[in-house]
Amino acid sequence: MPLRIKHIESFFHETDPTTLQYCCLSEDGCSFHFPTQNELEQYPIIVPTTTASHSLHVPPDFFSHILIDEAAQMLECEAIMPLAYTTQDTGVALAGDHLQSTLKVFSMGNRKSADHSLFNRLFQYYQQETHQLASQCRIVFRENYRTTETIILFVLHNFYGTSKILMEDSGIPDHPSQFPLMFCCVSGTPEKNISMTSWLNRDEIVEVIKRIQEFYQDWDCQRGSCDQKQICVVSHGSQVKRLKEELRKKQLEEIVVENSENMPGREFRVVILSTIHTQDSLLSNSATHLEFFNEPRLLNTMMTRAQSQLVVVDDPSVLCAFGHFSEIWKRFIQRTLEQGNTLPSFLKMEDMEPSSLLHLAWQNRLDPGTAAREDLEEEDNYGVATSQASDAILCADDSILEELLAETLPGN
Structure with missing residues (x-):
């Protein structure tokens, strides 16, 4: 023992x-x-x-x-x-x-x-x-014991540069009626807390609670009872505190609500990401907690905490325009649209297209004058000017990953 x-x-x-x-x-x-x-x-x-x-x-x-x-x-x-x-x-x-x-x-x-x-x-x-x-002395583990196939394939493609790595089936069941990836379109109006050091978005909180109630009440669990502790909401700052308070009022106090830095090493049947920000809060000089927009390693970690269902709640035009990996967010939203697992259900990708001015404003907020640089001259599939460095896929120029892929891809 x-x-x-x-x-x-x-x-x-x-x-x-x-x-x-x-x-x-x-x-x-x-x-x-x-x-x-x-x-x-x-x-x-x-x-x-x-x-x-x-x-x-x-x-x-x-x-x-x-x-x-x-x-x-x-x-x-x-x-x-x-x-x-x-x-x-x-x-x-x-x-x-x-x-x-x-x-x-x-x-x-x-x-x-x-x-x-x-x-x-x-x-x-x-x-x-x-x-x-x-x-x-270099051993590659290829057994996926945590996450359903749909989620792991999305992660492999977007963070490791391939979806062809041979992975053992985890045996984790999908949701009985929904696609494992879900996107909920919510804008809302972020506001600062009393100390003016953090943000919260009340509209996202309302949407998160709706989704939790749906999963908890309607999910026909295939591996025994689906208790509240199998559902986790990931956010940051004042949003975490307020979510806990509102869930307590709904007798859902055992739902796990965590800051993103406390997630490594953990796993949950359902993971819901509440990113909080809208274009107004992101363009303000006091915007904090930008991990969901600027840190692909953290997003990789958050997505692989979900066993069966991964839900993202935010404004799609913000996710597609701001940050260092907006292309990953676009592919996530596009995937949910293809499978009819986007709320509201009438949304289309063209409805979510961000203005090119949003992206340029974001670049200038980080580094005044950035818009004039050459790396903003390319356009993506939706006609939005993007930086070549903005979609910071982790696999670029990674000698360790290149060797691991060479050892694990079929035919090698």
Whole structure:
């Protein structure tokens, strides 16, 4: 049986009951207790965070193997802590996906942040080596155990540059009557909170609650009961707080509402994204929390948290005009239109076409004078001027991904 180590100041009442069965608890069973070495020796598998591993105080040869999960999502200073317990005989494995959310390195662009993880450095080191052991030390997992096929194929095509990777069927059931991707057109009027540091969109909150009630009441769950905890709403700032308050009023207090940074490593039957902003709020100088528009790694992570249903609630003209990956949003909306899973149902793609002026205004908001640059001279399929760099597909010039694709595509 494994031992899960939790920090002694972690919130006991917020820990999942299943996890508590594997934790080291105080004598009264009401708080966490940090284990001694004698207690650690009683368990074959120890599961701490990388930071907590620093406080284990065991000799370097205590562990025969060390596995660092989500290694691509942490900086080197975190990943290196458990390696203090290694010797030449210790087996070490790093697992992760460098195209999902990474911690930010503010001294450089987002795309380069991933190169400052131990995961990337180790992979790149092995790429430079020619001996057989170097190739054997790179293992590609192709079993999709979390997400239904429709969602994973959309993610592979838009974030990894291919939909031809052979993936094992996850066995996750689709919604019995709806396409796994859904788009809900809502504009609304975003407003700032009392502190003027965050935004909320009341119209999006109303729409999100409608969708939750529909899924919770009408979904004929194919794998047992569909409880509230299988539905998650992802947003940020004041929207998260207000959503929790409104759901509590509807006796839906167990619906999970989270900020985007708390989502890695989790999964839910239904994930609903509330992006909040409209063109007015995005063009204001006080616009904050632009992750859904500017951070493709985060969007990749959010979409793959959904097992059976992924719902996006926002103004389509905003998603298609603003940010660094508007083309991905266009393809998402187009896919839902093709399958008749867009609300209102009478919408057409031409109804959602953003004005080219919106895109130019967004570029000038980020960098005055950008509109005059050459990279704004191309037009997309809908006649909207776009930057060549705006659709920042993660796979561009990625040597790690290129090698993984070469190993996993059919015929290779």
